[in-house]
Amino acid sequence: MTASTLPPGTAPIKPEYILKPSEAQAIAPTDTDTRTEEITDQKDNENTSSGPPKKKQRRGRGQNKNRKAGNSRDEFDICRRFASGDPCQEPCRFSHDLASYLAVKPADIGDRCIHFSVFGKCPYGHRCRYAKMHTNPEDGSLMVNEERQATAPKAHVNFVRSAFLKDLRTKKLSFSRSKKVLSLIEEEKQRQQEERASQVVSKVSGLEDKAKEGHTDGDGPIESKKEESGKEPKIESKKSEGDNPHNEASVKEASNESTYQEAPLRQCEKKEIDIRGKTYLAPLTTVGNLPFRRVCKGFGVDITCGEMAVATNLLQGLKSEWALIKRHPSEDIFGVQVCGNKPDPLVQCAELLSHEDYQIDFIDLNVGCPIDTVFNRGAGSALMDVPNKLGRILRGMDAVTSIPITAKIRMGVMDARPTAHHLIPRISSWGLSNVTLHGRSRQQRYTKSADWDYVQSCSKSRRGVLANEGDRTIPMSLFGNGDVLSWEDYYSQVNQDNGVDGVMIGRGALIKPWIFQEIQERRHWDISSGERLDILRQFCDFGLEHWGSDTQGVNLTRRFLCEWQSFLHRYIPIGLLEVMPPKINDRPPAFRGRNDLETLMASPNASDWVKISEMLLGPSPADFSFVPKHKANSYTVEG
Numbered sequence: 001m002t003a004s005t006l007p008p009g010t011a012p013i014k015p016e017y018i019l020k021p022s023e024a025q026a027i028a029p030t031d032t033d034t035r036t037e038e039i040t041d042q043k044d045n046e047n048t049s050s051g052p053p054k055k056k057q058r059r060g061r062g063q064n065k066n067r068k069a070g071n072s073r074d075e076f077d078i079c080r081r082f083a084s085g086d087p088c089q090e091p092c093r094f095s096h097d098l099a100s101y102l103a104v105k106p107a108d109i110g111d112r113c114i115h116f117s118v119f120g121k122c123p124y125g126h127r128c129r130y131a132k133m134h135t136n137p138e139d140g141s142l143m144v145n146e147e148r149q150a151t152a153p154k155a156h157v158n159f160v161r162s163a164f165l166k167d168l169r170t171k172k173l174s175f176s177r178s179k180k181v182l183s184l185i186e187e188e189k190q191r192q193q194e195e196r197a198s199q200v201v202s203k204v205s206g207l208e209d210k211a212k213e214g215h216t217d218g219d220g221p222i223e224s225k226k227e228e229s230g231k232e233p234k235i236e237s238k239k240s241e242g243d244n245p246h247n248e249a250s251v252k253e254a255s256n257e258s259t260y261q262e263a264p265l266r267q268c269e270k271k272e273i274d275i276r277g278k279t280y281l282a283p284l285t286t287v288g289n290l291p292f293r294r295v296c297k298g299f300g301v302d303i304t305c306g307e308m309a310v311a312t313n314l315l316q317g318l319k320s321e322w323a324l325i326k327r328h329p330s331e332d333i334f335g336v337q338v339c340g341n342k343p344d345p346l347v348q349c350a351e352l353l354s355h356e357d358y359q360i361d362f363i364d365l366n367v368g369c370p371i372d373t374v375f376n377r378g379a380g381s382a383l384m385d386v387p388n389k390l391g392r393i394l395r396g397m398d399a400v401t402s403i404p405i406t407a408k409i410r411m412g413v414m415d416a417r418p419t420a421h422h423l424i425p426r427i428s429s430w431g432l433s434n435v436t437l438h439g440r441s442r443q444q445r446y447t448k449s450a451d452w453d454y455v456q457s458c459s460k461s462r463r464g465v466l467a468n469e470g471d472r473t474i475p476m477s478l479f480g481n482g483d484v485l486s487w488e489d490y491y492s493q494v495n496q497d498n499g500v501d502g503v504m505i506g507r508g509a510l511i512k513p514w515i516f517q518e519i520q521e522r523r524h525w526d527i528s529s530g531e532r533l534d535i536l537r538q539f540c541d542f543g544l545e546h547w548g549s550d551t552q553g554v555n556l557t558r559r560f561l562c563e564w565q566s567f568l569h570r571y572i573p574i575g576l577l578e579v580m581p582p583k584i585n586d587r588p589p590a591f592r593g594r595n596d597l598e599t600l601m602a603s604p605n606a607s608d609w610v611k612i613s614e615m616l617l618g619p620s621p622a623d624f625s626f627v628p629k630h631k632a633n634s635y636t637v638e639g
Helices: 019-028 042-047 098-104 114-119 146-150 162-169 176-210 222-230 232-237 245-260 290-298 309-317 319-325 343-353 379-383 387-399 421-431 453-464 486-494 505-511 515-521 528-549 551-568 596-601 607-619
Strands: 036-042 055-059 279-280 303-304 333-339 362-367 403-412 434-438 475-480 502-505
Touching: 019 222, 055 387, 055 551, 114 319, 146 475, 176 343, 176 387, 232 421, 290 303, 290 551, 303 596, 309 319, 309 343, 319 403, 333 343, 343 362, 343 387, 362 379, 362 387, 379 387, 387 421, 403 421, 421 434, 421 453, 434 502, 453 486, 486 502, 502 505, 505 515, 505 551, 528 551, 528 596, 528 607, 551 607, 596 607
Parallel strands: 279 303, 279 502, 303 333, 333 362, 362 403, 403 434, 434 475, 475 502
Antiparallel strands: 036 055
């Protein structure tokens, strides 16, 4: 079968690498990888009086929501401070019996501790699964390399203090700026509602009066209409958000005056970032963690953004949610993405994140998430159908912080009703620094191909409003997103006359994180399986540094490595392809690689992903099992 005779959507792999049907059956995904759901056909049950009910199989889609994350810990619960060689405050409810702990502790995985190698001291001490590197063989004491410790780099920035989280949970923070801005925005909303209601009443009463015979004097309804007409400029200045940027500027200025009692910041006085022409790694839930972002930084990506954080969870002081704002020092331009459905929590989050303790270059509002749990609460892509509310959110966020605000949107909610081309000019007038447009609708999710023609048309029309952006020194940029898997895909969208200012890459980076190096060098890299294994080894080092080198940290690293491999296994080595460049939505027929490791890395079986993790992190615990987050093995999932 040649490339010209392949069914649509099939990757054109060279015939000599395609497996025979009998061989392909042997490596087919197991029921833990692509689940099928048994559904009783009610009509068949009604028509059949005897025998078992007929069942039909449906291909698994969506998420495996009932999967267990797996969080293996040490069986012996020893005091962490004591095991790390630090003094422990009494009384302590954990054991201090080191000999008993070491007697049941699993064997070390290796002899190189990433913490001791980089920082000169391991914070996990005896609990570390690589403890032999920093344990004195003579007396069993923990060692410290003071010289290395003195010159060690920072592990991460944006450290969140426990006292701060406690203040959030107990509602001791004032949010003074947010309260004043939200009050002004609420007043404006009420005025708009009242004026719209009065306009409706005026029109109805005018029609009724016109129907009355002989009512021709200058008083009464006609006079009222003149008075209403005299108020028209005021009404227009208060109409729906985004229609009049001067009105929005006055709201921002008023809020800043009341907060600081000094001249408000103009747009040109706020912090601005110029990201035009830079590569941008998309914020990716679960898989876009700090270790993965570090891998991509190693391949030259310019802009990174943390995983989506829910605004209400941040305000509740959830430690796991605040962990998402951590930033590695290597991340040159770093943003935090937030999600919410109301102005209050989102504006308050913007005020919190603008604190001087945090090094954040921009705050991104997620207006594109298609997931049901987010959409049904009025957040994510649901905000595209309520532009006035979206305007209040974005303008409020921009008013309480000097950090640039950006947004990620989709074409619209429904396939047949794209709305982004109407929304982008309004977003520009709301003071945002960048908007990223994913070339799919919410209804489309991640199926079919991204509509780059629509993205380019939005880019072309946007350029007509750039001249009216007031006193900005850097105009709002527009990035495109969707289906970029090669450097040709990237430059075909950026280099056009009306092209986008840049491209955000999501699934393409998960499948091949070296895509950023290919973009820089404008070449395809036929990377070997050994080089790919080195990338996974680097991810594990970063993971152990981030999540810990104790038993719990090792298995968290293992879990997130398997999560990444649910995308990574989709990479087709370019040496096996008949036609270039590869397409992101093309499914390959079952194939063998050029060596056993390359074949193993292409396996869609989750058990093989665990096997690869064991090559890097040692044997997995007996209770460790991995079920991929997405039933469809990531061909039609988020990214």
